[in-house]
Amino acid sequence: xxxxxxxxxxxxxKEGQNVTLSCEQNLNHDAMYWYRQDPGQxxxxxxxxxxxxxxxKGDIAEGYSVSREKxxxxxxxxxxAQKNPTAFYLCASSIKRxxxxxxxxxxxxxLTVT
Amino acid sequence: xQTVTQSQPEMSVQEAETVTLSCTxxxxxxxxxxxxYKQPPSRQMILVIRQEAYKQQNATENRFxxxxxxxxxxxxxxxxxxxxxxxAMYFCAGGTxxxxxxxxxxxxxxxxxx
Numbered sequence: 731x732x733x734x735x736x737x738x739x740x741x742x743x744k745e746g747q748n749v750t751l752s753c754e755q756n757l758n759h760d761a762m763y764w765y766r767q768d769p770g771q772x773x774x775x776x777x778x779x780x781x782x783x784x785x786x787k788g789d790i791a792e793g794y795s796v797s798r799e800k801x802x803x804x805x806x807x808x809x810x811a812q813k814n815p816t817a818f819y820l821c822a823s824s825i826k827r828x829x830x831x832x833x834x835x836x837x838x839x840x841l842t843v844t
Numbered sequence: 845x846q847t848v849t850q851s852q853p854e855m856s857v858q859e860a861e862t863v864t865l866s867c868t869x870x871x872x873x874x875x876x877x878x879x880x881y882k883q884p885p886s887r888q889m890i891l892v893i894r895q896e897a898y899k900q901q902n903a904t905e906n907r908f909x910x911x912x913x914x915x916x917x918x919x920x921x922x923x924x925x926x927x928x929x930x931x932a933m934y935f936c937a938g939g940t941x942x943x944x945x946x947x948x949x950x951x952x953x954x955x956x957x958x
Contacts, residue, residue, distance in 0.1 A: 761944050770853075772935055772948035773889075780943065788945065820889060824944045830877045830896060831944025835889035 734836035753821030762804035850949035867936030884932040
């Protein structure tokens with residue numbers, strides 16, 4: 731079954747610790763994205779990558795880092811520099827279909843930092 | 845820069861009735877496209893419908909259709925014959941064909957009453 735996997739579903743960390751969120755896709759999509767969702771709000775783009783070994787900052791990249799060493803994987807590290815890390819994090823990948831990038835999302839990871 | 849605005853935080857509809865969710869957007873790009881995504885309580889983002897800006901014809905997917913008014917920068921979603929399973933948060937999103945990254949609106953929570 732093709733899809734996007736995010737693990738774990740729930741993650742708890744102490745303040746001051748870095749934490750890495752996993753995102754894997756077997757859809758053979760070139761582009762991958764990380765979004766953050768806060769309660770009652772829309773999604774905001776953190777980082778995106780259109781090809782392996784290349785990625786760009788989104789609108790709220792401060793306090794986050796990513797890597798793209800393999801086409802299938804795009805892990806997100808939430809560093810201790812991120813002031814409000816508690817949020818729901820969504821990973822997506824996309825394929826260009828008819829000239830348009832259609833994004834498909836993973837199930838998300840709920841991160842709680844105390 | 846692109847902006848996407850959803851001015852209705854909450855909407856409700858009676859089962860089997862029709863409801864329209866509003867979205868306005870602003871962009872300086874000529875090559876752009878618009879999406880509606882559904883996020884049920886599971887929080888899985890599901891692509892509902894897409895519209896290419898250059899197309900005059902409004903997109904339709906079964907009970908879901910859009911009213912794309914380019915001059916007014918309006919992109920509303922009509923849900924016909926509403927079902928209990930349509931209850932969710934709905935997000936309008938806009939993107940361009942060069943990067944695939946999306947800008948999301950704030951979301952509209954739709955309640956379906958039996």
